[in-house]
Amino acid sequence: MTRPAPLESARVAWRHSLRFRLALVYTLLATVVIGLVGVGILTLLLRGMDGQFQARLDDRAEAVAERFRDPEGTGSLGQKPPPISGYTAIVDEEGRVVAASAFLQLKLGEPFPYADQRRFPILGTPMRAATRPAGDFGTVWVALPEDDLVNARESATRALLLALLLTPGLMLVVGWWVGRRALADLSEAADLADRIDPARSVATLPLPEREDEVHRLLAALNRLLVRIEAVQAREKQLLGQIVHELGAPLTVLRASLTRATERTDDPEVARAALVADELTFTTQDLMQLARGQLEMKVAWHFIPAATLRGRLDRLVPGTTFAGDWGGMLLCDPDRLTQALRNLLANARRAAGPEGEVTLTLSETPGHVTFTVQDSGPGLPPELGERIFEPFVSGSGSSGLGLSVSRQIAALHGGTLTAGNAPGGGAEFVLTLPGPELGDEEDEAEIADHPEDTPIGAGAPAS
Known part of the structure; x- marks a missing residue:
């Protein structure tokens, strides 16, 4: 019987390897999980930062408005407005600039250009604004630059994308190594099973120490090999008995036909003698098969x-x-x-x-x-x-x-x-x-x- 080539000389291609498929699935799942978790954490982080920024902006707007509503802390009217700084402006009911900080570069009495805007750039800097009523002075408009918040958002996004790019390669290597360790016993058993010659013997496979799925699979294969060996033994025994029962009468028949051929020239007798020879050699082949090559x-x-x-x-x-x-x-x-x-x-x-x-x-x-x-x-x-x-x-x-x-x-x-x-x-x-x-x-x-x-x-x- 022709024996298959051992696995050492004909390894499974990497794309057909169970180890590679497990590593690939592990990588895809890890990438998806990391992506979802990263997006969730990034969203919560950015929302928290945005909320903190908005709270700081509202507090500043409320503080500035309070100073205009009660500049001396006495509630009196007709007082001069306190000085303003940063990105702050006072807008009257008609939407004109009453007062503005120097950063805004606005002229008094002109229409306020950011009246209906909450996010806008000023001199290339992203800004966010809030308004509060300022009593008789009109409306307080306060803005804060968002560049730090935008930079933090961009940095977090780049970090997440970098993690999603590096994770597949790293997880694939880790998954390949883990799969190699986990399937080492199975690979060794496959090499040993490939060297089994059923015509000679059916040896059982060594079991790993860990009682996991691989141990269960190899134990099932061992039980199957034991059953195969028992069936082969019974088949050889039965075949040997059949050949033995046929051998004796065929030997007598062959000898009788040989003597008859020597006494007569009948072609039918000669043909029957050749058929007896054919059957004799067939029984010899069957006996050889029953004994097995090792015998x-x-x-x-x-x-x-x-x-x-x-x-x-x-x-x-x-x-x-x-x-x-x-x-x-x-x-x-x-x-x-x-x-x-x-x-x-x-x-x-x-x-x-x-x-x-x-x-x-x-x-x-x-x-x-x-x-x-x-x-x-x-x-x-x-x-x-x-x-x-x-x-x-x-x-x-x-x-x-x-x-x-x-x-x-x-x-x-x-x-x-x-x-x-x-x-x-x-x-x-x-x-x-x-x-x-x-x-x-x-x-x-x-x-x-x-x-x-x-x-x-x-x-x-x-």
């Missing part, structure tokens, strides 16, 4: 390539053999025969009775390569590497042969790849490491007895 063993032998060719020619008649078959092979003969037989049977099935199936053997100092080509329609491009998964087939077979063949190639330290040949048809390439013998004495002994000398039973594939 596969190889018994190494040094054999002539011609011996392997003869076995394959009997198992898959009509195969064309090309290349140099006069050398020696270091392999498990039974396993390698099974792997190549599966490839040739699939090729024959795809090419049809009249098609061509070719097995080419080539050898280099470091590798031995078997190439199986057929004249069929080729492999479906949508399958890709899935062609080697169990029960996935592009030729109408059980879908087990290619999976078992790749496992056998891996146990020999080799590889099995699939593709389409340039001239059409499917092409499977099984590559094994070349034989590396020890000293010259071992080479001489093996050369004298090539077929009977085992290199080692159950040795590792590498």
Whole structure:
């Protein structure tokens, strides 16, 4: 089974990362909250400052008016008005200037230009005015400059805008860091889960110390993995029992048909013998699937390539053999025969009775390569590497042969790849490491007895 690439070599893109999405949502919410709170506080602050300014203006206007209403504090009439200062003016009932401070630069007797205005500029300075009755003198008009209030309002507004501009970047960095810390256990568990090979074992994931949502998720995944492992164990046990029950009668049937083929030339009997061989190899594939890849063993032998060719020619008649078959092979003969037989049977099935199936053997100092080509329609491009998964087939077979063949190639330290040949048809390439013998004495002994000398039973594939 093809294992997915680990997350260390194929990290999730930042724009698809849960950590980034959480940081982005955190940033947007923080910006909105800070904006609303800032606008509210700024509004209250400016209203308070405006109220204080208006109260100071009213107090000043009331104080000035009181001085004109009772200049000597005795309530007598006909007294001269007290001196005025600042932005102050006395306006009669007809709206003319009776008296004015020097800052206003107004002439006595002329119409008062700010009679109906509460906010206006004087010489570029923003002003706010208030009026109070001044008894027999008319109306007191008092103004105060608003430049300090305007500057405070502008400064507060700039501070709020600056906060709204800096907050998203700062919150995004903080949110990314917090999300990284909070999801560290989940990311580590994802890396470990990505390395789990169901064909070998279903290991549980380590749980974080904090019993939070991540702990609950990983605990649920562990329970699921335990159930999957139990189901796989039951399936393998059932499959092994079925194969065992089929193996005995198939062995007897195959032996009977083989003897019958030797006694008669009936083509129907020969065809039945080939079907028995097909069923026997299918049960072997099923047994291999039931045992699992870890339980596969190889018994190494040094054999002539011609011996392997003869076995394959009997198992898959009509195969064309090309290349140099006069050398020696270091392999498990039974396993390698099974792997190549599966490839040739699939090729024959795809090419049809009249098609061509070719097995080419080539050898280099470091590798031995078997190439199986057929004249069929080729492999479906949508399958890709899935062609080697169990029960996935592009030729109408059980879908087990290619999976078992790749496992056998891996146990020999080799590889099995699939593709389409340039001239059409499917092409499977099984590559094994070349034989590396020890000293010259071992080479001489093996050369004298090539077929009977085992290199080692159950040795590792590498």
